[in-house]
Amino acid sequence: MPTDDRVLRGDAVVLKTVETVLKSEELLQKIGNIIAEKIDQKINQLIKTYEVKVSQLEDKLEKAIYGLPESVNEDTDASVIKFYKEKMNIEVSKEMIDCSHRLGKEENHTKPLLVKFVSKNIKQEIYKNKRKLKGSELVIKEDLTKKNIQLMKRVRDKYKTQKKTVDVDLTDEIEVEVACATPPELLNLKNVTNENLATKYDIGLYIKHSHITHTDLELYDIFKNIWTPSSSHNFEPQIIGNKKRTFQISWLQRFNWLAYSEVCKGSLCKVCILFLCKSGVGKGSHEQPKTLVSVTFKNWKSALECFEKHSKKIYHKEACIIAENFMRVTEGQQKDVHLLLQKRSNEEVQRNRKVLTTIIETIVFCGRQELALRGHRDSGKLSLTELNYNDGNLRALLRYRIRDKDENGMKLREDYLTFVPVHDLAGAALAGTLKETLVTLVSLGLNLNNLRGQGYDGASAMRGSFRGVQSIIREEYPRAIYTHCASHCLNLCLSDVSKVTCIRNAFGTINEVCTFFRRSAKRSNILFQHAFSCIVLALEDKDDQGNTQALHQAICRFSFIIALKISERMLGLIYKLSQYLQSTFIDLCTALDSIKEILTVVENIRANAESDFRKFFVKAVNIGNEFGVEPTIPRQVGSQRHRDNYPGATPEEYFRTSIFVPFVDDLRASLIERFVTHQTTLASLQTIMPRNIINSNFDSIKPALQFYRNDLNDTNEAILEGEWDLWKLKWKSYKNKNDIPKYAIDALNECNYSLCFGFAVGAS
Numbered sequence: 001m002p003t004d005d006r007v008l009r010g011d012a013v014v015l016k017t018v019e020t021v022l023k024s025e026e027l028l029q030k031i032g033n034i035i036a037e038k039i040d041q042k043i044n045q046l047i048k049t050y051e052v053k054v055s056q057l058e059d060k061l062e063k064a065i066y067g068l069p070e071s072v073n074e075d076t077d078a079s080v081i082k083f084y085k086e087k088m089n090i091e092v093s094k095e096m097i098d099c100s101h102r103l104g105k106e107e108n109h110t111k112p113l114l115v116k117f118v119s120k121n122i123k124q125e126i127y128k129n130k131r132k133l134k135g136s137e138l139v140i141k142e143d144l145t146k147k148n149i150q151l152m153k154r155v156r157d158k159y160k161t162q163k164k165t166v167d168v169d170l171t172d173e174i175e176v177e178v179a180c181a182t183p184p185e186l187l188n189l190k191n192v193t194n195e196n197l198a199t200k201y202d203i204g205l206y207i208k209h210s211h212i213t214h215t216d217l218e219l220y221d222i223f224k225n226i227w228t229p230s231s232s233h234n235f236e237p238q239i240i241g242n243k244k245r246t247f248q249i250s251w252l253q254r255f256n257w258l259a260y261s262e263v264c265k266g267s268l269c270k271v272c273i274l275f276l277c278k279s280g281v282g283k284g285s286h287e288q289p290k291t292l293v294s295v296t297f298k299n300w301k302s303a304l305e306c307f308e309k310h311s312k313k314i315y316h317k318e319a320c321i322i323a324e325n326f327m328r329v330t331e332g333q334q335k336d337v338h339l340l341l342q343k344r345s346n347e348e349v350q351r352n353r354k355v356l357t358t359i360i361e362t363i364v365f366c367g368r369q370e371l372a373l374r375g376h377r378d379s380g381k382l383s384l385t386e387l388n389y390n391d392g393n394l395r396a397l398l399r400y401r402i403r404d405k406d407e408n409g410m411k412l413r414e415d416y417l418t419f420v421p422v423h424d425l426a427g428a429a430l431a432g433t434l435k436e437t438l439v440t441l442v443s444l445g446l447n448l449n450n451l452r453g454q455g456y457d458g459a460s461a462m463r464g465s466f467r468g469v470q471s472i473i474r475e476e477y478p479r480a481i482y483t484h485c486a487s488h489c490l491n492l493c494l495s496d497v498s499k500v501t502c503i504r505n506a507f508g509t510i511n512e513v514c515t516f517f518r519r520s521a522k523r524s525n526i527l528f529q530h531a532f533s534c535i536v537l538a539l540e541d542k543d544d545q546g547n548t549q550a551l552h553q554a555i556c557r558f559s560f561i562i563a564l565k566i567s568e569r570m571l572g573l574i575y576k577l578s579q580y581l582q583s584t585f586i587d588l589c590t591a592l593d594s595i596k597e598i599l600t601v602v603e604n605i606r607a608n609a610e611s612d613f614r615k616f617f618v619k620a621v622n623i624g625n626e627f628g629v630e631p632t633i634p635r636q637v638g639s640q641r642h643r644d645n646y647p648g649a650t651p652e653e654y655f656r657t658s659i660f661v662p663f664v665d666d667l668r669a670s671l672i673e674r675f676v677t678h679q680t681t682l683a684s685l686q687t688i689m690p691r692n693i694i695n696s697n698f699d700s701i702k703p704a705l706q707f708y709r710n711d712l713n714d715t716n717e718a719i720l721e722g723e724w725d726l727w728k729l730k731w732k733s734y735k736n737k738n739d740i741p742k743y744a745i746d747a748l749n750e751c752n753y754s755l756c757f758g759f760a761v762g763a764s
Contacts, residue, residue, distance in 0.1 A: 063114075063115045063117070063126065063140055063141070064103070064112045064113070064114050064115075064140070064141045065080070065083060065112060065113040065114075065115065065138065065139075065140055066110075066112045066138070066139040066140075066141065067110060067136070067137040067138045067139055068083055068110065068112075068113050068138060069110065070102065070110050070111055070113075074102075076100040076101055076102065076113060077094055077097055077100050079100075079113060080092065080097060080100050080113065080115050081093070081094070081097075083113075083138075084126075087132065087133060087136075087138060088126070088129040088130075088132050088133070089129065089132070090122070090125055090126065090129055092122070095118070096117055096118055096122060097115060097116070097117060097118070098116040098117060098118050099116050100113065100114065100115045100116065101113075101114055102114070126140065201222065201225050201226055201227040202227050202261050202262055202263045203226055203227070203259040203260075203261050203268050203270045203273060204261030204262070204263040204264035204266075204268060204296065205261075205263060206222070206273050206274060207264075207268070207273060207293075207294055207296075216326075216330060217330075219274065219326070220326075220327070220330045222274065223270065223274055223323070223326075223327070226259050226270050227259075227260075227262065228252060228259070228260070229249065229260050229262070231249050233249070235247045235260075236265050238298055238299075238300055240299065240300065240301045241301075245300035245301055246300060247260055247266075247267060247300060247303075248300075248303075251267070251303065251304075251307065254307075255307050255311065257269050257270060257271040257272075257311075257316070257320065258270070258307065261296065264296040265296070265298065266296030266297055266298040267292065267296070267297045267298075267303070268292055268293070268296060268297070269292040269293055269310060269316065269319075271316070271319045271320055271323050272289065272292065272293045272315065272316055272319045273293060274323070275319045275320075275322045275323045275326065276289065276293065276315060276318075276319045281313075281314075281315040289313075289315060291306060291310065292306070292307075292310050358398070359398065362394060362397045362398055363394065365397070366393055366394060366397070371393045372392070372393055373392055373393060373394040374392045374394070417441065417444055417446075418440055418444070420433065420436070420437050420440065425461060426461075430461055430469060431467065431469075431472050434469055434472055434473070435472075438473075438476070448476075448477060449477070451473075451477045451479075451480040452479055452480060452481065453480060453481055453482075453483060454469075454470055454473055454480050454481070454482050454483070455482070455483045455484070455485050456469060456470065456482075456484070456485060457484070457485055457488045458484050458485075458488060458489070458492065463482065463484065470482035479707070479708065479710075479711070483588065484674075486581045486588075486591045486595075486675070487578065487581040487582050489674040489675060490574065490577065490578055490581060490674075491578075492670070492674055493667060493670040493671055493674055494571075494574065496666055496667075496669075496670040497570075497663055497666045497667045497670065499666060500659060500662045500663050500666065502559050502560075502562075502563045502658065502659045503563050503566070503567060503659065503663055505554075505559075505560070505563070506559075506560050506563035506564055506567060507567075509551070509554045509555060509560060510564075512551060513551055513555065556627055556629050557629065558620065558624050558629050558630065558631045558632065558651075558655075559655070559659075561620045561623050561624055561629065562616065562617065562620040562631075562655050562659060563659055564620075565616045565619050565620045565623075566613075566616055566659060566660055566663055567663075569616060570663060570664070570667065573598065573601060573602070574598070577594055577595075577598055580594055581594070586743075587743055587744040587745065589685075589686045589689055589744060590742060590743055590744075592675065592686075595671060595675050598671065599668060599671055599672070602664060602667055602668045602671070603668065605664055606661070606664045606665065606668065609656060609660065609661055609664070610656070613652070613655075613656045613660045614652065616660070617631075617651075617652050617655065617656075631651035631652075631655070632651060633650075633651055633654045634654075684700065684701060684702070684703040684704040684707075685701075685704040687700040687701050687704075688701055688704070688727070689744065689747060690730075690731040690740045690741050690747050690750075691731075691737075691740050691742070693724075693727060693728050693731060694728065694731055694732055696728075698721050698724045698725075701724065705720060727751075730750075
């Protein structure tokens, strides 16, 4: 028994397994049927799509002209052009004809002339003018595709069965296809007048045809020329209740999306029919729009209510937006979104190509120079803000090129071009070298006709008015104004102030001490400020050889200590200016403004000489007390030629009048004198700067306009004055003066070239 039970249980398990398998097979069969059905639907969709494409490809745009006389050695293109010009008043050129030839000769008939056009645009014009051939033996027929020929036969058969009347039923899909695929003339609707002719412009013919099957030009033509009944049109009445009601022409004016179909004898929404992209509407897009879209509306009693309701439909609003955008794009009022996306994609491709070109050029450069590409740390994202550790030559060069790249507006650049050796500093030799340099610059691709400035130091060989470098350049390029290097001028100003004896001696002592300690660039700036006591102690070491005793005595004089503190104060004022004048982004106008600011500070120091000097003097006394150095007045004599002999009742007064005041006065005078030529150069042109133009008039810019006359796009004074007024008004309207550009290059980037082109060229 136990054995039988086990057998029965085993059989039950087997039966259950078999049932499960059978159910699984049924399930698999159902799944297979569903998949097959979906595949069939997809295949049918593809077949329909390709049928449309095949039909379009078979449409050869050919027209056969019957009855046109034939001549020997005939130029068929010329015959076609002459025929359309004389018989139909249509301008046809050879560029519009793809090919033309005579067909095989028929008995007792002239060979028909077959013409194939390049574009479909002429097709509609030919149809419009075919009536001009009425009464003549000339006939134009279209070379239909196979599908259209079949449809044409079915239309003729339908017409023969109905004989006298033609009732086109839009519910018959075949008839709609015939009407859409065949020219209006071939329909041969005899019972329809010219006004209500059921042509392809009747909206009822497109109920079941999406706009995707038409080209943009065809869709534009259909939407623009939708048939509209006239005010005197006789609408077919509808019996609703006990009253006759008809379509009202005023509804077309009230609802611009509404259209009347003579074929359907009812109203439809032309926007939804032509531009509704969705296959369905409603939640889930599974419902098909009916009234006014797929079903003609004829209940004129509730027409207004239905029209108002349709206007509020979401799918109708979306279709209106699509239609509006389509018309704006087609008429050129805005750009197509697809074209904009394509343009953005092309821009991205071009940008990536430029990036790759930069990387490849950098690699080639490293290879030619035999530079290692990799570094100690050359992985990770390339950042412009990372530390300057050894990450390889390739990454360093790429970082440099990225920083150098100017993508946002204009930017001043300082580029190394080439090295020109100078073997002779004489004027004639320099002139020869200079001419070779100009030739080299031209060979590098520079247009020297755009040269507007040159800057050197103040040596006579460079700045000479007759045989100097700048004069030789200006002989060929007269608008290349020479400007003395502002940083070099500042250096000359510091040389001028060293004429004060104590200041000159202090500079000399500092130089010797720094040399003694094997001067280091990192330590020289803080040597005397933070290590003065250490220097004194080091120089007291008598075991050192050399002139340590002399240097020790020199720096332990109060005149050296006070000169050191004065120089520290004044050179601290000049230091930032020196760095600023050596920057690449500075312009001459900004440089002079910086000089004026320094002059203002120097003049304030001079005006408050007593109070300002007292601060320096107290600091110097404290340092002297540390090493037993007391402020003393040198012996006064009646006549002194080898040292300063200033009167002074106290040490403070003496050192103020002998060192501090002369230092400040010489610095002020030198700054004014050295930068006079710069001010002359900029005198007229600086009024164009935004911060200066507000308080300037047009006459102040005239000398600069005359000098740069050939650079201006328009030399008419009235036009230039108009640009001046616009430029001035622009900066006057700025409420926050801090937003006004400080640099010329920033002002140039703010310039509207369409309004102020002349001043933009002048400023550049």
